Amino acid sequence: MSPTGTETSLDTAAGQPMLDQTLDWAAINSGTGNLAGLGAVASKLADAFSALPGDLTLLEADPVESILPDGATKTTERGRNLHLTVRPEAPVQVLLTGHMDTVFGADHSFQSIRTLDDGRINGPGVADMKGGVAIILAALTGLEASPLRDRIGYEVVINSDEETGSHGSAALIARAAQGKAAALTYEPAATPEGLLAGARPGSGNFSIVITGRSAHAGRNPEDGRNAVLAAADLALRLSKAKGPRLSVNPAKIDGGGPNNVVPDHAVLRVNMRPATSGDQARAQSHLDAAIAMVAAEHGVHIHCHGGFNRPPKPLDPTAERLFQLVRDCGARLGQAIAWAPGGGVCDGNNIAACGVPVVDTMGVRGGAIHSGEEFLIVESLAERARLSTLVLLELAERGRP
Template sequence: MTSLTETERAALDQAAGAPMLAAVERWAAVNSGTGNLAGLRTVAGMLADAFSALPGDVRLVDPDPVEAVDPDGSIRTVERGAHLHLRVRPDAPVQLLLTGHMDTVFAADHPFQTLRWLDDGVLNGPGTADMKGGLAVILAALSAVETSPLASRIGYDVMINSDEETGSHASAGLIAELAAGKTAALTYEPALPDGTLAGARPGSGNFSVTIHGRPAHAGRNPEEGRNALVAAADLALRLNALKSLELKVNPARIDGGGPNNVVPDQAILRVNMRPSTPAAKAAAEATLRDTIANIERDHDVHCHLHGGFNRPPKPLDPAATRLFELVRECGSALGLSIGWNATGGVCDGNNIAACGVPVVDTMGPRGGAIHSSDEFLIVDSLAERAQLSALTIMKIAERGTV
């Protein structure tokens, strides 16, 4: 791909001229931390209004139920916000899925709430890069595609969920439903500051292991007790020893214990596991259960496992590689150098890839320091990445495949 047609140039000019910065500033001014249901409702309404400019039907989808284990061992239902879904031309011969998220990691009471300019063209603010900037890119790219003669050949679903930052437990079912049968998918996590994309990703699972022991007096009859805290610590050490090139393990927290003169009868170990391949994921699941069974035997305790691998590993298979190469070709036509590297992070791209759909999941603007008060958006990259997406979508429409 060495040159652009006149119709492509017209659509790309449309993409670059969209008022993306103004949209980012409006959306980022509203706190939409995953647990801030009021803020999420406000942002969802703003997004529904914005995306209604595209043809098709916009709807808000109720979240799936989510459970969590509290420090006392009880199971509670966690409320999540509604997800936005737009469907356009479901009968077109080529079907795409574009995804983003409206939530951020910054709670309603987090001190990071305002926008400020760091340098010319660099905007600091909560969610500017991750990923309200990405949402603006989606809208600008699709609005530009709609002006192209190729628009009639392509249909798409846009899904913007409310809980990506906590693992998409309330939206995983919707993602799988919308991914089914798609030619390809684009997800709008931010690219690195130099424009590098995320390639292969590991999977990720979060687990809570509740350990039930037996209380006893720490001085009079400790031998009659079964120390759940010690069992949890032993489990943490055994799981930590499973680390390898194909599996990262992070025992993160133990809840439990009580007065110094009582053998603790309950503890909860929280652990994250990140397998790099599907085979490593299967092995980790089996080893986790075997290790828990050994703890039960060796400490004479009972364990309950809660959680699972909510993000499957995302290797770069041949179809995904072809999609990355198409994005690189489109970048070259725009004067952009596009590369990609494996990363240790996870996102909704993991879930989409697990459905057998090729996906590039860092199609958003360039930015950095995400999940911190130093988060920044490189503003010039909004137009750059909107053009990259628009051209990629038009090329898929033209080819009928990746």
């Protein structure tokens, strides 16, 4: 394509009303559990993305199970997920993903948006990731202004539960990833300077239900089986597995009661983050062995709920080529692009596990996400929209990273 044609697409993308969209979407609370707020945002997103060609739907999420403090299983509803399919018959297919939910619930104190003295925008979800969703729409609008558009098809998934692990949308993302040459996910950049997250660890969340036997703490404690003590023992055993390639965080123990009763119930919450698939297998083996030993030594019954819902995301050669393509496109635009391993996890982990190369920090430059200090650097909206558009155009011409 001629340089003039490329510039037209880039200018089209950069000229989209991304800031206004970000502010509009971020003004609505869309914490993962706020179904009303998520519904309102999903409707706005559907209206905005309907400007693109293709088949757009709002899909119901899969039901999600969680363990309550008393050990009972609860089924939780999640918000609907936006799904757009454009030109599925095109020779090159890509996936773009983002999320509409935030970590700030309807009753959280962080609800307002303000402009800081230096021009940055402070507000819930402006960086993570209402701004990123606006960039997706702008980049695809720029792509649609190019004669190369017929060479490339795409699916877009904007899910409603990424912040809690994408349990209700994981199957949708896995289906959308099938057959894709590459994927772009719009988490904010890893640093305000624009660093991309390269390799990521995996993540597993576990709710471990321990059932013991109650007894009087003074008259016959030997007849009891202390579930809280077993939970504490299990937490300590699991923490011994941590090291440079595996983080283990026993986060909470629910259970217990009056001081004069041996507690017969506890729930241990644990997060484990392995660096590689091999580390994940070793972590699972350690978890299984520790549970078996604690159950036997304390005479309790233990049920483990949960698993590794975010597989490790190594930087393999195919992924490296996609990162290099993004870097080269950035250089053409005067943007210095670099990457480094990241400690967090996101939907990019799940996409990579499907065998699709993914760059998952294509969103805005900003920072302090998941806090009341979250901010968006406004000029990064146009910068990143240009970058994504150019990457998509290059994929259309090359066919693969």
